[in-house]
Amino acid sequence: MPDSENGSDNSKEARPPSKSPxxxxxxxxxxxxxxxxxxxxxxxxxxxxxxxxxxxxxxxxxxxxxxxxxxxxxxxxxxxxxxxxxxxxxxxxxxxxxxxxxxxxxxxxxxxxxxxxxxxxxxxxxxxVASSAAQKTFRQAAKIRDEDRPSVSEEARRTLARISYQTEGAVLVADGMTHILGVAVDPSLGKAYTVTETGKLYSVDLTTNTKHRIITSGDSSSSLGLPSGLALDDHGGAYITDNSGASGRLLRVNLTNGRIEAIAAIPSACGVALDHTANKAYVTSFNGKLCEVDLHTKTQRTIISEGLGSSTSAVALDGRGKAYTGNRDAAGSMRQIDLRADTPAPQTMPVISQWCSGGIALDMTGRGRAYVTDHVNDVLYTVDLATGKERESVKATGAFSPLGIALDDLHGLVYAGTWEGQLWRFPLRVLQSPELIEITTRV
Incomplete structure (x- = not known):
């Protein structure tokens, strides 16, 4: 009830003190x-x-x-x-x-x-504030500095490389690189390089089997477009084809700083191989052409041969005046082209089986052989270039769609990249034998 003297409501005093919500x-x-x-x-x-x-x-x-x-x-x-x-x-x-x-x-x-x-x-x-300072100190202490990262001495690296290169079986070098289309290897530096359909360029340390994405920048909209082929020069650069249809190009990437340089406009550019002596690049287009690019002038483009067929992909040079082209999707369509002829014309390689030829690596020591990837039938096969005879060399349990391929003739190894994003290594000695390499990809 209200107090008659002061008019206040004493009942409020009996209430508990209010609390914050x-x-x-x-x-x-x-x-x-x-x-x-x-x-x-x-x-x-x-x-x-x-x-x-x-x-x-x-x-x-x-x-x-x-x-x-x-x-x-x-x-x-x-x-x-x-x-x-x-x-x-x-x-x-x-x-x-x-x-x-x-x-x-x-x-x-x-x-x-x-x-x-x-x-x-x-x-x-x-x-x-004190807690924040402590957290900052903790973050600094927990941060991995360059000097804290694991390192391998040069002597240990050589030992590891020797042991690794002597491995007789197949080796999964790296994975997690979606849709590998091009592969190149630099044996002197112990590195492999891959390009993916998603526009990424990776380097892979062949001693530690660790991969590193090379961030590209520079002209050409700072993009590799739809990269397909890959070849290395002798000056720290990688030549990459951009298979973006009418906007296709031949690009060069500085492997030290990732800078992109546009070399030549080549519609539907797909495969690439370098003639280091003549300083020329040979580029296939997906619509069946083989082009020659003078790397001195960078802008000149000469069509060497036409009519190679749709889906023409890989190109490889034998160092003796001949080029070999493959076809990613068509069977029995590997071609040989004499680059010294006045009017080079493609010749269909004699074949026994009807496999595709998405990627080609040539081994010209002794009897010439080609190691060829077939992502349609999921095999890597060997071709005798003199007779055209083929045989299966690598088959897999699990998904195995090989495309890019490169030869390390210094250590006697072949590297193949797959659509599933894996980089595999195979010993040349086994590929040259009648033995079939069987692998499990786990994808």
Whole structure:
């Protein structure tokens, strides 16, 4: 009832003090963080590897937590070597989640204090600043600097390369590069290069099997367009064809800085091969032409031969005045062209089977052979250039659509890139034998 003397309502004094509408929310946040921390503690208690385990010599078995024993073994391994089990991940869970949920509780407490006592905001702000500084320090400490990255000495690199190159079987060098169309290799630097239909150029370290995307820039709209063929010059450059129909081009990319330079306009440019001695490039077009580009003038384009067929793709030079062209989609259409003839004309290679020829790598040592990719029938095959006889050399379990191919004659290896984005390596000695290489791609 109202007080008759002062007109005030004394009933208000009996009411509890009002609270900020955020109090319940912050209190709930703390409670949930507390529950989460308790859950984390429970998780830590039942996580394999959370206890202790030791080798019992008498029983010749592990005494205690087997997972903990395995985790202890892994802890002594090279930290840069990938772990093959989940113990490392479980270790991170138990040592990472708990402290963070505890931190959430602290934040919830501070926020609730502000809601109940606005005067404490300055103290909480100071705490937040300190926390922010600590987080910044942590981020700097956790950042991987160049000097922190794993490195391989030159001696170790040579040893690794020697062991790797001596591998007799097939090797999956790298993957994750969608739709590889062109492959080139620089044996002296121990690197392979790939271009993808998605417009990316990669370098792959053949010692560590690590890939690196080369970021391209410069003229030509800073884009590789729809890259297809790839060839390396002797001056740190990669020549790449842009198969963008009427806007097709021959490009050169500086492999050091990624700068693109337009060399010549070639509609539907597809395959490319370089004559280093004459400083010329030979480029096929998807509509069945073979063009010669003088790399001195960069703008001159001479049509060497026509009528190679639709879907003409790869081109390779034998160093003896002949070019070989392939066809990505048509069977039995590998061609030989005499570049020294006054009017070079294509000759259909004699074939036994009817395979496609998306990519061609020539081995002219001894009896000349061509190693050819067929993405339609999922094989890599060998062709005797003298007789035209073919045989399957590589087949796969799983998706295997090879397109780009390159020969490393220094180490006796062949590299093939696939539509599935994998780069494979095969020993030349095995490809030259009647033996069939069978691989599992896992895609």
């Amino acid at each position: 955020f109090v319940n929310g912050f209190g709930s946040g703390k409670d949930r963080a507390s529950d989460a921390e308790k859950s984390t503690e429970a998780l830590r208690g039942c996580t394999p590897g959370a206890g202790s385990g030791d080798w019992d010599e008498d029983e010749e078995s592990v005494s205690g937590d087997v997972s903990a024993f395995v985790h202890g073994l892994e802890a002594g391994r090279d930290p840069w070597h990938p772990r093959q089990t989940a113990h490392g991940a479980l270790h991170v869970m138990s040592h990472f989640l708990g402290p963070h949920f505890s931190s959430f509780q602290t934040v919830a407490d501070d926020q609730r204090q502000v809601s109940e006592d606005p005067g404490s905001a300055s103290g909480v702000a100071a705490s937040a």
